[in-house]
Amino acid sequence: MxxxxxxxxxxxxxxxxxxxxxxxxxxxxxxxxxxxxxxxxxxxxxxxxxxxxxxxxxxxxxxxxxxxxxxxxxxxxxxxxxxxxxxxxxxxxxxxxxxxxxxxxxxxxxxxxxxxxxxxxxxxxxxxxxxxxxxxxxxxxxxxxxxxxxxxxxxxxxxxxxxxxxxxxxxxxxxxxxxxxxxxxxxxxxxxxxxxxxxxxxxxxxxxxxxxxxxxxxxxxxxxxxxxxxGKLGTTFSKYQDASVVITGTVSQQEEKWGLSWLCFSDQTIAFKKGKEQLGSTLRLRIQSKDVSLSLSEHSDSSILNRLTVTIDDMISDPKDPSMIMVRLLAGSTPILARITTLSAHKLSLQKGQTVIAQIKSVAVLS
Amino acid sequence: MLFSPEDIGAIWLTLKLASLVTLLLILISTPIAWWLARTQSWLKGPINAIVAMPLVLPPTVLGFYLLLFLGPQGALGQFLNQLGFSPLPFSFAGLVVASMVYSLPFVVQPIQNAFSAIGEGPLEAAATLRASPWDRFIHVVIPLAKPGYISAAVLGFAHTVGEFGVVLMIGGNIPDETRVISVQIYDHVEALEYDQAHSLSLLMISFAFLVLAFLYSVQRRQKNSAMSGGLL
Known part of the structure; x- marks a missing residue:
């Protein structure tokens, strides 16, 4: 925490x-x-x-x-x-x-x-x-x-x-x-x-x-x-379909060629679209739970850039929509939420404490 | 000569009376209107009714009771007598007091409506901007209620100019003391001096028209300015 x-x-x-x-x-x-x-x-x-x-x-x-x-x-x-x-x-x-x-x-x-x-x-x-x-x-x-x-x-x-x-x-x-x-x-x-x-x-x-x-x-x-x-499961927000987490970190790398910047947080890095931010500055990113998917092994052949190694901290099914499940992940000490189908969770037999790969489709720069 | 010296005296007296009454009424109506516009008290209804009574009562009824109340045997009359004041009936001062009662609703109501229309918003905003209650009243309430004050002053003045029954009951017919235009016209008609009656009556008609035309154009401009944002 x-x-x-x-x-x-x-x-x-x-x-x-x-x-x-x-x-x-x-x-x-x-x-x-x-x-x-x-x-x-x-x-x-x-x-x-x-x-x-x-x-x-x-x-x-x-x-x-x-x-x-x-x-x-x-x-x-x-x-x-x-x-x-x-x-x-x-x-x-x-x-x-x-x-x-x-x-x-x-x-x-x-x-x-x-x-x-x-x-x-x-x-x-x-x-x-x-x-x-x-x-x-x-x-x-x-x-x-x-x-x-x-x-x-x-x-x-x-x-x-x-x-x-x-x-x-x-x-x-x-x-x-x-x-x-x-x-x-x-x-x-x-x-x-x-x-x-x-x-x-x-x-x-x-x-x-x-x-x-x-x-x-x-x-x-x-x-x-x-x-x-x-990042807490069971709070008011994780019930929302647009449940999100906010990640704070420092800008660790920038590449003009690809138009990307990287944010470093809890020993992890995540790429985002380069804006006006400066190298070394502190920044907040928002990750929506519906943009996070999980896989058991690293697919280097995927188009998704942001793949983080995380551990499953908790899982809770959506009381309103039993087909969906919310998974709380920890990237180092930073919580990330993933909203996935119950079927996928069952197929992958996800369990608490398991290490998985979180693929993050998009992130939004907050400030 | 269009007006006789007596007519001029009556015109001058009427203007003096109406101006003084309007000024005094604006002063005493402000707190009354403020209270009526803001209070949640059950007294609001009864007080509103009392203020509005002169609208529906025949002026002779008002005049009759004011005469008794202010007269040497009346409650206020006796009190003033003890303080060494001369009796109010049949004096200019008595006419001022009676006219204020008579014209009160015409001044209180426009101001009260203007106060109500302001609402809580601007007052709360001013309070969070460190304006004390008095500061809020002077710099927010009064400017926002300005159209209401203009209506109140015009109506109070015009209504006082037009009174007759109350004047006759309490003021009588004393030249340069209580003989106002309306009484003068009555005297002319009684004496069959129709020409003089015409002159004064036409003067009153033009005055009434100008006042009302002014009032309605102010109200119209106000509606427009509410959209364009300007003041008056």
Missing amino acids: TTHSISKALHVRIEQQRKGTSDFLLDVDLQIPNTGVTALFGPSGSGKTTLLRCIAGLEKKTKGLVRLNDDTWQNHQTFLAPHLRPIGYVFQDANLFPHLTAQENLQFSIKRADKHQSVISYADVIQLMGIESVLSQYPAQLSGGERQRVAIARALLIQPKLLLMDEPLSALDDALKQDILPYLEQLCHRANIPIIYVSHSLDEVIRLADYMIVLEKGNVIEEGEIQTLL
Whole structure:
């Protein structure tokens, strides 16, 4: 397991009851890392947005505790109003002030920003979000994606100690999402403050998050570093047909001639399409379980480039689709998931502890 | 001469009354409208009803009870008397108080609607941008409710200019003190001075037309600007 210790900084314990009943809308007790991106993941109605609003102080009728480092924002006797909490908040629907231009929206934030904290400068945020050309326009004149980028810039310019993002992409269509994701990725890597990112899209979470908390019906059902969590069998994600793992490693080799780069992780290497990455840099790759097939011996006559020697760690059949089985493999210490047919597993008589060859049809570069 | 000195006096008095009433109503309607727009309290219904009463009551009923309430024997009248104020009925001050009651719904309702239309979104956004409640009100609520304020001011002013029954009940007919245009027109008609009655009546008709034309064009521009994003 690749668990490096995470310093936990945001402590949230929240109970919120449905009006006039005894069932809980939200009942969580969490330690959230104070670096990187933490995803709050779950289906709609799981309480993830409510939890984010509790951290921001936007939900008034809650009991619990919210602490960032040594500052208590909420406990049994105090409740710090939202405007006194050092947060930035990005709303699902941008929520720009309609009577102000994009630039005036940013100015609203700059005027009220924390002067002692410096997260990002005006020039940097304009460039990072690519909003130079839309500054003079009113929110109603902007596209959904532009609005959301201005809203993110506005939230950053308040110079927060913690950035909260509530499904910033959910109001956008797929094409726009693909437009804005690179900006978000940039932001998540450049920001030196913790980010909490609410999403119901596994794809976004895998691209952006380092740490992940899974909510269902107001309770935390899984939590952990994203690589560890995704590689676990029996978690929420391995039930998905697009179950994936994320591999982090360093770029160890590049060949211009073939247009390929190689990533080195846990004593293994894997080839991927060469992009702008530099030799020696750290990179994340996503491998989808449906792109991994298994064989008992090395076929050097196969067109598949990535063949890793792995051991079978665990196997679990899909409760919804008995024809399929999910196999958890270990490449060194790194987990990889393979979704194969039950018939193949039977024919190859796969067993726990067995050494096999994993053939990986495709990998996607995340960042 | 189109208007007699008495007519000019009545016009001037009417403008003074309407301006003062509008200004005071904007000030007191803002907190009332804010409360009505935001509260979850069961009192919302009854308070809304009280504010709207002048819309449906005959002005004479309002005037009658205001006369009793403000008069020397009335609760407020006695209280003010003890504080050393002269009685309100048949004075300009009394007319201001009565007109404020009479025109209250015309000012509260547009502002209340404008406040409701803003919704929670911009306020929550402002709160997460370190704006205190007061800061949010001044820099977010007021600018966003500006069209509502314009409607409120125009309607409150115009409605005060047009009142008659309440004025007659509580103000009487004292030149330069309580004799407003509508009362002056009534006097002219009583005295069979139809020419003077015409002049003032036509003035009122043109005023009413201009006010309403302005109001509707503001509302239309607002709808357009909601799409293009500009303000007014």
